Amino acid sequence: MSDTFRAALPGALRTHLSEPSSPALPDAPGAADLRARAAELDAADELAAFRERFTLPEGVVYLDGNSLGALSVGVRDRLAHVASHEWGELLIRSWDESGWWTAPERIGDKIAPLIGAAAGQVVVGDSTSVNLFKALVAAARLAAPGRTRLLVDAATFPTDGYIAQSAARMTGLTVTPVDPAQAAQAMDEDTAVVLLNHVDYRTGRLHDLAGLTAAARAAGAITVWDLCHSAGALPVGVDAHAVDFAVGCTYKYLNGGPGSPAYLYIAERHQAGFDSPLPGWTGHADPFGMTPAYEAAPGATRGRVGTPDILSMLALESALDVWDGVSIEAVRDKSLALTDFFLECVAAYVPQGKVESVTPAEHELRGSQITLRTENAREIMRELISRGVIGDFRPPDVLRFGFTPLYVGFADAERAARTLGHIFG
Structure with a gap:
């Protein structure tokens, strides 16, 4: 943890975060119930299997898909084929033979x-x-x-x-x-x-x-x-x-x-x-x-x-294959359920008054992200990322968490909120 981060925080929080064991603090009341509910929701999730279509780092909760989406599993092989065969062997013929045009x-x-x-x-x-x-x-x-x-x-x-x-x-x-x-x-x-x-x-x-x-x-x-x-x-x-x-x-x-x-x-x-x-x-x-x-x-x-920018365009074409068999309505349903659950977990884990949601609670007014306002938002996000929860920061005081339903699950939402709670102590 950076000295800049410690210096920016209130004294009690600064002392708490100086302890290496802070990520393993005792659970807040109700944490076991929230984790159990997350497991049940993930088990019932019709989109859960689509996570296998993406390459994600082990142990990381990725809530920044509203800035950069995750790598889908077919893109590497597609780009390798484009580079080695379509460009490397067919050369300019690929404008016609490989459908570049x-x-x-x-x-x-x-x-x-x-x-x-x-x-x-x-x-x-x-x-x-x-x-x-x-x-x-x-x-x-x-x-x-x-x-x-x-x-x-x-x-x-x-x-x-x-x-x-x-x-x-x-x-x-x-x-x-x-x-x-x-x-x-x-x-x-x-x-x-x-x-x-x-x-x-x-x-x-x-x-x-x-x-x-x-x-x-x-x-x-x-x-x-x-x-x-x-x-x-x-x-x-x-x-x-x-x-x-x-x-x-x-x-x-x-x-x-x-x-x-x-x-x-x-x-x-x-x-x-x-x-x-x-x-x-x-x-x-x-x-x-x-x-x-x-x-x-x-x-x-x-x-x-x-x-056309062929390399990035054909990577996109491969990435879009993950949508085969996906209903956008099901994606929306899960998005709302995920963001509802995340807000519930934040309310349970984060001390009252430390964060404020500026994303509307009403479903008809909410996209697929949750934005929380807090003091020292830049350093809070840096600490979240150091603990394996990746969101992003927007000045002056905003934490953004994007929920991409094809690869984000309810256990991810619970862990992100719990980690945020540990940071505030």
Whole structure:
């Protein structure tokens, strides 16, 4: 344990943590019952077997899948095959013979069911930020003439805000920050585009995608949703709720690997009018014609820009195989049960007043993470990680715990809360 950590903590807690035996402190009242319940819940869990589809370090509780998902077991062999055979032997022939060229659309169709989209509306490639830029500018170009406002989630992930400002400058719009809870009331005849996050990355709060999309449609505005913290954790229903555009990363709950390519959803009704601000050659109707004039490809393919990043894209394709046979509704049910149980364990193990949950208790308002506010959050998280419980920290005072139901179990939730309780003593 670092001297910095000890110095930052109150005296009694600092003394307690100086003892090497602190992880083995006597259990809090009710601990045996909570561990027994965790075992029962894990035994009854229909998704428990899916944990075997992931490579996880022995003895580690991994609650940071909302930042980087775990490695799925097939990815290593897939990458080895790509490197040794598809690249090493077939060389450039793999663009055709190994299906490299069609990977962005093919993998998009694997993601589509996880966000509630029909085939042909999702294309994979580039980063979330780049795809967001494409979607916002295209949405502004599709908006009714004369509208001037771009509503943006006031608590959005910072990059989304930066991109929105740039897109607004390009298209003559004015960015208006809005609390998602008040967004419906803020939409009017001057609203061109609405950019919202499905789940708040800090608090884990789930916003009303269906209701807010309906409100935007009634106001004549076009919606762009950021699904980074919801896709793969809960049902989204972009088609059912008539979402216009959506973007998302694949390295969180979709477990695609660090820096894996993002995706862009273009509703079929908007594809013919989708005017990308980045008209790259792979989004051309005749990419190998090398003509000086740009003609967009049909369908979601027009969302492509440059040469696909094949190694990370094919790693993602393999990672998505873990979803075979998985119901996203079952994932959501387990997510809510896990987060409920974790909060119950935190209440039992952590002294009252030491942490405060800022994630809504109501299921309809909760994503798949729990955010706790506490003093000395950075050092508390460092100590949790040193004891084998991996979450993450967000300044100034936030501990985030992401629950990925395909590989996190109830015993993991209980151990994480118990370890947190030991740290506070």
